[in-house]
Amino acid sequence: MLHFRMDMPLYLMAFYGSIMIVIVLILRSFLKNYLPKFVFPIMWGLVLVRLLVPFSLSSPISAPVPEWQIAPTENTAVYSRDILLENTDATATVASENQAYTYSTGLDGFTINWGLVISIIFVLGAAATASFLFLQKKQYSEKLKNSLLVEHNQTINSILREMGMGHILVFTNDEIASPLVCGIIHPCIYLPAAMDFRQTTLLRHILAHETMHIKHKDNLLKAFLILVLCMHWYNPLVWIMSKCLSSDLEAACDGAVLRQIDEDERKSYAVSLLSMAISGNHASLLYSAFSKTEVERRIRSILDYKKATAMVLSLSVLFLLTTTVAFATAGQAPFSKHLSSYCGSTSSRWGVKATLTRDISLGENAGKRADNTILEVLQTDSSNDPDVIAAQVKAALSKEFKVEKGAFQLVVNLCLMEDEITQEYAKVGLKKGSDGFYSYRGNTIRTYADKMLGSYQTREKGAVDISVQRNHSGEITSILVFREGDAEFDRRTKEIKQNQSYYTTFDESEANTQGVEQVTTVESDRGTRYFYEH
Template sequence: MRLLQMSGSAGILILAIAFLRRAGRRLFSARFLYLMWFVVLARLLLPFELPVQLPSMGIESAWADEGRIFFVQEPSHDGTAAGPAQQGTGDAVLFRRIVFLIWLDVCLGLLIFFTWSYIGQARKLDEALPLPDQGYLGWWKGAHPQRRSVGFMVYDRIASPVTYGIWKSRIIFPKSMDMEDVRSLDHILRHEYVHIRRYDNLWKIVALTAACIHWFNPLVWVMWHCFNRDMELACDQEAVLGMDKKGRAAYAMTLLRYSEKNHKVSLLYNGFGKSSVKERIMILMKNDKRTRFGIVCSILVLAMSMTVFASTGNIPADTGGLTGEASSGALDAEGKSPARILAEAPQFKEYEALGMIYSPELDRIFYNSWGVGYFLDEYADGTYNRMDDLAGSLCLEAVRDESGKLAGFRETGTTGFLKQATEAERSMASLRGYVKEYGPYGLSYDTRTGYLSFDGKLVEAIRDTSGCGIYVNGAMAGLDNTIGLLVERDGNDAIVDMKEVPAEEMSGILNQQIGVYRAEDGWRGDGN
């Protein structure tokens, strides 16, 4: 998934949470709303999707775990006239590079600025003096052991207590605070220990990093602001657990006494008096007992929020093909796949002479029996043929001599486009040729499993002496009730029948004819 997609889906969720903060305080606790921000952070920082509808495995990983496909005979060309090529211009490439550099420069600039600010704040807090673990502080520390070391310090340049540090936490008290006021100490320590247990100082850095990466999205900065406010609200809510109304009122008075006039969010620490004091006191005085309706609503909202991770790729079983944007490696606005567009380029005859072929039945480009996923050829100054196709895995660039004559192909590293694709998207792109070829005769794409289906049964292998040749799915070798399909054609090479056979019987047929057989861990062939 690309950065803009991640930022966009997270932005929708940010708007939803912002609405819940305003309208749903009676139904949703502060701790629940704080939890929701972690779903947003995961969407902003983790470039993956959950294949909720299409938990599939592509053909590439099914054959010998290497993404290779065997053909009984070399696919032939359809002889269609050359059409418009998929071309990129030098201006377009330059524009993309400029946009990327602007994003990178601003991102790095923000990270450097906030890192410098973080270091500045850390240097100031390093001036704090240690407090001995005696009296009430010593008793509290013994009664509330932590896995991490917790120390107490005093500082004359802060107005309210703060928690500083991630792995070695320090609770820093203002010098003006009365250390004999046991009730206030209890309230402060309750609050700060919640921050320590939850690693809130670490999560502040994670949230700020996400904001720097998605700096172009104003909703992410809204998230950063609300994340810090809800962190304090949730901390208060957990700190007063078990207190009666009188105890909450006393906690609120302590909060009011040590509230800071300046409510700027700190990059380094969490403070007892931070955030909006009025909002915190109002929530503290409310009864935090959740109704059953509120609990059910919280569960439903959390479940619905996970849809931002769901794979959006889909292939309807009755379409006989794929739909979607070009970024999915499927079809363009005219219904042509990336492979077909490249095959219609005038320069494709040059590629054929060096071993590249286009299979109209599979609707894919192959080179040395490997499916091509990325191809680039600058056949003229600033003029390109380019293909991005999730159906393939091989990445090639054309090599031309000084005169512009094609000399060969050079294999390159996997592109970000291919790396970011989900297994569901790869599977759909790989299977589009089979669905297109055999769809009118009953073959479809099973959206529940991500595999080919025939008459409600999962297809493990297809044998066709023409057309799509042979297809096997090694990921299904351990499943029961799978079938094979034998495709029969007439003298004009037109399909006349598709015969269903058990998978074991198909294994015997393929082993006898071409030496491909079904093993416990997948399909194998002679020499593989």
């Protein structure tokens, strides 16, 4: 199931675009001499789309989304219970905090809004880049204003007609050093006035090369490149890409021309390229032109050119399709991964909470449907094995929502009745006081953790840190005790302070006093299931 959105933020467009640039640069360095020349301009085009269009396409093959990219959800604590007809209580709770922080610096009574400062710098940089490129464009336009239309040159007209490009206008200009194509909607070819128009072979090669730029719409691609440079002016990888793209466009045009001529004519084409590039322009973002840069590389490539076989072309197309799919689905926009409540049942020692691993639309009442699906699994499970339960829940959710199992991520914790916890803890010396905090064999506990139960406590002072160790079945195997003066004691204190998650337990009579509101009630033949949200 695919999920398409058009709301990816600019910083993620830049992030994923930069990764794509690095990948293309690596592929280019290893495969450039083995793939047809048209491959890499297409790949650069895909990168430009990623950097320009805020789309997000989620699919089963999408890469996992980094935690920092997940959209924050409201601060909630979810309480789930299955009360049987005998009114036997079984409670389980889970709480999580997702806090957004605003960073600012106070200086002499005023606060710096760094978000605004960064935005201003970004806009100023984009404006400066656009102004610089616009000034370059204006200068070239001034040069080309004095161009003369070539109307009655039978050689040029006949060559263009042979190429099916008879509608293209050709101008001469005495201020340019080498041929170029300028214009996006109505591109025209400009030739140096100093050229010897009597050299038919030279003229044919030049027009063949320049018309390839027009057929490939290279100037349109360069226009998009200019937009990307203005938007991502701060990114050095984008400027590296601009240089490589210009070079690859020239190589692609060379390759297209070479496919149309025989082997004997290739040396002549290389000579024509050399004669026009020796005194020619540097590569430009504003038009397509012969460049004196990389002349040696291009000529060597021309002389070593071999037509691609059908197998190479097929593999190249497959390569492009594969990279297109990978690039399109690699990056997702921030999304809320919340799906189900934390669900527990008296039929099982385990509670389950489901979240999403990728951006996906699951239809109406997805949360309620997920809760019911999870509870049905817990009520019918006889294994009491967390791995088996997780597998069953994923399979049931996949069937319910008709998506792959990998779209779901589960948290499976012990879900015990309060008296069960009290009995288990009493055997190992843990006892809850009237204040709700645990003590260990008479010692005040500073930090307490039962990871499999999902229960944590911490307070400022205490003699020991406690960690309850359980086996795969959830049975207590040992108690780790860290006392004051141990190096681990201080380390665990810092670690727990960083962990903002906390876990509490309460029964139905305490719900109102704890600020817990009943939000969902579901009747079943086994009793009433209540879902609470804090």
